[in-house]
Amino acid sequence: MDALPDFQLLRPASLGDVLKARTEYPDARLLGGGTDLMVNIRRGIVAPTALIDMKNVTELRAIKADAKGIEVGASVTLTELAEHPEVGKYYPVVAQAAAHIAGPTHRNMGTVGGNICLDTRCIYYNQSEWWRSANNHCLKTTGTICHVAPKSRGVCFATFSGDLAPAFLTLGAEVDIIGAAGLRTVPLNSIYIGFARQDTPVTETFGDGKYYLSLRPGEFVTAVRAKNISGLRSAYDKIRIRRSIEYPVAGVAVALRREGDNLVDLRVAFTGTNPRPVLLTGTERLCGRTFDERALKGLEELVRDQVMSMKTTFTPGHYRRRVAGVLARRLVTRLFNS
């Protein structure tokens, strides 16, 4: 009756104990809410010899949010983040993104760290052992070709679909990463390396759907942090096949500042489209004047150039790209006029 393979289970209460456990079990996986990892273990996608339960690590369970900034520990649950009054007041994009994740029961379980580092997804990957073996597996597991793009020459196109990443990207967030070598703080955008470019080989700093995080072996994210920017209006929206549980067709976070009739700052970030969350570059070209039809067209061009949806879900890539564009247009227009 074993639904799961056997593994060692460690339940450390402090960060020090987590680091010790990681040294002792180098291939251990960190267990947050388990809403993604447990499913993947059940499906035989991963088979770690040890799991480190992060729910009791008190140092990682705090939310600090006020008019100056926001800092969220990796073991905070998504419900705690979504319902935090100060987060909702000063950082609506974060609270809204958290409230859009999966369903309410999943959010009681899932953690911020888990969502920031969420494994990329694909219809050829998130399947049972039996299904995947009948299809000769795929690049992201033990196979040799990417079934989404069979001519991709070793590049995996699995899609990043975490909702918190785009929200925090629009705030210019940074993350704390801890490992055996100590603590380092890097811009959130720099940990996502799923560029999936077929003209460049996949490396440790330039990855794809399989190597989608720049974390070194043994490292993990402990907190995400951002400063408040006065006058910034922000919001999150996403479209999915049904309004709960389901992963996104596309999700978009927008943050902007308006002075008088002019748009002076615009940040737009997507999830559910590429092997990494995409913070649009070139939006400064749309700033310095009002947000009109011409700017909308400019935004559409940026989306078209940078959003690369492949057939990794049941909805076709070109449809997801259009959804991403429409969502962005609606959200920017709404925030600009609010």
Added chain:
Amino acid sequence: MAKILDITLNGRKRADAVPNNLLLLDYLREVVGLTGTKTGCDGGECGACTVLIDDRPALSCLTLAASVQGHRVDTVESLGRGGHLSAVQRGFHEKLGSQCGYCTPGFIMASVGLLRRNPNPSDTEILDALGSNICRCTGYVKIIEAVKHAAQLQAAGVAP
């Protein structure tokens, strides 16, 4: 590898030796023998296995039994005392919120979790709170009526 699990299950303290890889769902059904909690999709997509951990709905099919060490877990068997149905059970019974019944324990526990936090929820709040559960029979209208009815029964003190 096994661990001793100390748990307050449906208001009663108990201790069991559980293997590391035992799911809370299998612990409840196979070790304790409480088969009210249902195995549905086995992948966190349907909510049939919903139980309350410290009053918050959680999916027992994705929770390791050993990880609820020291916590309170309530299953559908905790409801109804001395042959009397609880408010939420009566709501689902009287408003026909249950058809084939397979998803019902999960829906009931998600609803109990909601009413413990918010005794008088609006339609939208009910919809949001039941967003992790799927029912293929009722079309959800009756379920929402059932939860509203349960809230009224509770407020009137007719049922606990």
